[in-house]
Amino acid sequence: xxxxxxxxxxxxxxxxxxxxxxxxxxxxxxxxxxxxxxxxxxxxxxx
Amino acid sequence: xxxxxxxxxxxxxxxxxxxxxxxxxxxxxxxxxxxxxxxxxxxxxxxxxxxxxxxxxxxxxxxxxxxxxxxxxxxxxxxxxxxxxxxxxxxxxxxxxxxxxxxxxxxxxxxxxxxxxxxxxxxxxxxxxxxxxxxxxxxxxxxxxxxxxxxxxxxxxxxxxxxxxxxxxxxxxxxxxxxxxxxxxxxxxxxxxxxxxxxxxxxxxxxxxxxxxxxxxxxxxxxxxxxxxxxxxxxxxxxxxxxxxxxxxxxxxxxxxxxxxxxxxxxxxxxxxxxxxxxxxxxxxxxxxxxxxxxxxxxxxxxxxxxxxxxxxxxxxxxxxxxxxxxxxxxxxxxxxxxxxxxxxxxxxxxxxxxxxxxxxxxxxxxxxxxxxxxxxxxxxxxxxxxxxxxxxxxxxxxxxxxxxxx
Numbered sequence: 001x002x003x004x005x006x007x008x009x010x011x012x013x014x015x016x017x018x019x020x021x022x023x024x025x026x027x028x029x030x031x032x033x034x035x036x037x038x039x040x041x042x043x044x045x046x047x
Numbered sequence: 048x049x050x051x052x053x054x055x056x057x058x059x060x061x062x063x064x065x066x067x068x069x070x071x072x073x074x075x076x077x078x079x080x081x082x083x084x085x086x087x088x089x090x091x092x093x094x095x096x097x098x099x100x101x102x103x104x105x106x107x108x109x110x111x112x113x114x115x116x117x118x119x120x121x122x123x124x125x126x127x128x129x130x131x132x133x134x135x136x137x138x139x140x141x142x143x144x145x146x147x148x149x150x151x152x153x154x155x156x157x158x159x160x161x162x163x164x165x166x167x168x169x170x171x172x173x174x175x176x177x178x179x180x181x182x183x184x185x186x187x188x189x190x191x192x193x194x195x196x197x198x199x200x201x202x203x204x205x206x207x208x209x210x211x212x213x214x215x216x217x218x219x220x221x222x223x224x225x226x227x228x229x230x231x232x233x234x235x236x237x238x239x240x241x242x243x244x245x246x247x248x249x250x251x252x253x254x255x256x257x258x259x260x261x262x263x264x265x266x267x268x269x270x271x272x273x274x275x276x277x278x279x280x281x282x283x284x285x286x287x288x289x290x291x292x293x294x295x296x297x298x299x300x301x302x303x304x305x306x307x308x309x310x311x312x313x314x315x316x317x318x319x320x321x322x323x324x325x326x327x328x329x330x331x332x333x334x335x336x337x338x339x340x341x342x343x344x345x346x347x348x349x350x351x352x353x354x355x356x357x358x359x360x361x362x363x364x365x366x367x368x369x370x371x372x373x374x375x376x377x378x379x380x381x382x383x384x385x386x387x388x389x390x391x392x393x394x395x396x397x398x399x400x401x402x403x404x405x406x407x408x409x410x411x412x413x414x415x416x417x418x419x420x421x422x423x424x425x426x427x428x429x430x431x432x433x434x435x436x437x438x439x440x441x442x443x444x445x446x447x448x449x450x451x452x453x454x
Contacts, residue, residue, distance in 0.1 A: 001160075012152065013159035013402060025180050036385040037327075 002037060003030040015042070051217035051228065053089070061088045061096050063120070063337070063360060064228055069434045073377065076365040077321060085351050087424050091120050093340075094358030095351055100369035100389070102267065102349055106340060106359055108394040112348060113340035113359060114143050115396060119224065119436060120339045120358050123231035137285040138278055147395055149269055154282060154399050157205075157260055159373060163402045166201065170407055173200045174414040186425065189302040189415075189443040190295075197411050198294035201403070202287060207259030208248055220292045244285050249276070257322035286400075296406045296439020297390075298411050302327065303440045304379065305416075306424045309403065311381050316420045319413070325381045326408050332379045334364035337436045364391045364438065421449035 001007060006027055008018045023031055028045070035043040054065040057075050062068065068075055079086045080098040088094050097103050106113055116132045118140055119126045125136060130173040135141025139150035156162070177196055181187045201214045208216075219241045226237055252261045263277045274282075305312040315325060340359040347353070367388045370376040391398035396402070424430065433441050 004081040009160045011159060011161075013399075014155075033384065037387055039387050039389050039391075040397070 002029065003032040006031055007034065050118070052188045055451060058083050059088070060090065061086045061094075061360075062090050063436065064434045065424060069432050072364075072438070073368060074367060076339065076362065077377070078364065080369065085349050087351070091122055091358055092124065092356070093354060094120065095353060095362060096360045096362060096365075097349065098362060098365045098369075100366040100372040103363060104389065104393060105349075105365035106272075107338075107361055107363075107389075107392060107396070108182055109145075110144055110234045110395065112343055112346060114343050115141055115147075115338075115342055116143070117141060118339045119227065120323055120360060121227045121231075121234060121390070122229075124341065135277065135281070137281040137288075139282075139399075140285050140289065141281070142396070150278070150282070151395070151399065153264070153267055153269065153274065156398050157263060158403055160402045163406055166204075166403070167406060167410060169175075169204060169412045170197070170201055171195060171414065174286075174411050178418050186445055187445050187447065189422075189445050190440050191442060194299040194302065194411070194443075195291075195295045197298060197407055198291045198404075201407060202290040205260045206248070206283060206286060207252065207257055207261050207288070212244075216287055216291060219244075220288055223271065223288050224292055224437050225433060227435050241284070242280075245280055249279060250284070270405065289398075290400055290403070292433070292437045292439070293336050293398075293400075294407050296433065296437055297330060297333065297404065299440040299443060300333035300335065300406055300438075301408065301412060301428060302445075303327040303424070303443050304333065304416060306422050306443065306445055307427065308379070309421070309423070311379070314381055315412075316416055322409060322412060323405075324383070326328045326389065326405060326412070327386045328379060328381055328383045328402070329408070331367045331373070331383070331386055331389035332389035333438075334367045334388065334393070335362060335437050335439050336390070336398075337362045337438075338396070339436065360436070361392070363392055417451065419447050419450050 008016055009023055010016050017024060018036060054060050054062050054067065058079055063399050076098050084097065084099045085102060086096040097106060114132060116135050126246045133143035133146040139147050139154065142150045165296060174197060177193050181192055195217060196213065199216050203210065203213055203216065222237045222241065226234065248261065249265065252265060260284060264282055267274060315321060338361040340361060342355055342357040342359065345354050366389060368376045391401045422445045425446050429442065429444050430440050431442045433439055
């Protein structure tokens with residue numbers, strides 16, 4: 001999966017955000033790429 | 048078999064089993080996307096084919112106006128007798144809300160990444176064994192000697208069915224997915240041995256329980272009650288059909304592509320870390336699966352006068368070629384970074400087995416490329432394609448031009 005340091009899965013295999021979802025600059029870039037690849041448009045980034 | 052006239056205009060008379068479509072559907076879809084964009088047919092009792100990303104995704108998410116009571120287009124509509132809506136013949140793919148959520152929650156834990164990742168050594172051993180069987184041969188068939196036996200072998204283990212029955216599953220898959228233009232009576236007759244086989248497997252698992260998906264489905268409880276036998280039966284059928292043809296097709300298309308695009312093969316051989324990204328582009332460019340819906344009630348929708356029980360062919364592969372969403376949509380770009388493809392569908396019916404499919408694709412391609420660093424098609428015209436809603440090469444005669452000779 002993309003950005004495994006940011007996202008994980010629950011027991012049903014649904015995607016979840018690990019920790020509290022706060023991102024540093026490097027992981028922000030990875031999160032944006034994950035967002036651009038999510039067919040469900042399920043990733044939101046607050047800045 | 049019914050004799051059908053060749054399609055003259057796919058905008059008003061589309062047929063996904065027409066030889067032109069089976070041979071190369073992409074120019075047809077590009078043409079329809081520009082001038083329709085929702086095509087119509089009176090075949091199969093009437094149906095519609097949306098071709099844009101927006102229309103395909105809109106319908107995929109709209110469970111108010113469309114039912115999933117059946118997802119494979121055929122000449123007959125399913126009767127309400129066996130398993131009525133909202134359950135359908137093969138839950139959860141055939142289920143509508145609210146039952147769908149219950150049926151999906153039953154299967155999801157079995158296909159979650161944490162569980163599926165545990166299959167990697169098994170899948171790798173299966174791939175290595177298949178490659179060992181053709182060791183040293185200059186000519187191999189990447190579909191019938193490799194790709195078809197990977198998902199079928201994996202699903203067999205998952206369900207706990209006998210090892211010798213894999214070829215039987217491949218026959219079942221062919222009957223269900225490619226016999227769609229047969230008459231209703233022929234379909235019932237063809238389906239009887241599949242039904243008898245699965246019922247026998249269920250009985251054997253009840254008499255001799257073991258740790259596999261079949262026994263999980265037989266034992267799992269929803270609100271204190273076990274699933275109805277028809278529900279277990281339907282989910283087993285779903286796993287068998289949806290788990291085999293799909294991944295076989297995606298894997299076959301990927302190998303076929305590499306055999307005819309030496310520059311992409313060389314890149315993957317040189318940069319194995321690129322494989323996960325390449326797999327997403329294989330999935331976008333050669334998405335194997337289209338699903339079907341039925342229109343619930345007469346209505347005007349996307350500018351079309353849809354009638355109750357009209358089919359919708361949900362062309363995820365066509366959506367993946369929409370130039371409004373994908374830059375250079377008809378170009379295969381092995382390192383495409385932004386790739387919001389819908390090869391696994393989307394919405395509540397999004398493929399539950401996508402983690403397994405991606406794992407099988409990665410391991411099978413890793414092992415294939417590790418063994419053969421260079422290969423080509425013996426004859427491009429000798430490659431044959433499946434017909435219907437799952438598209439993939441069924442015969443891929445290859446000549447191996449560089450083998451690592453890995454023991």
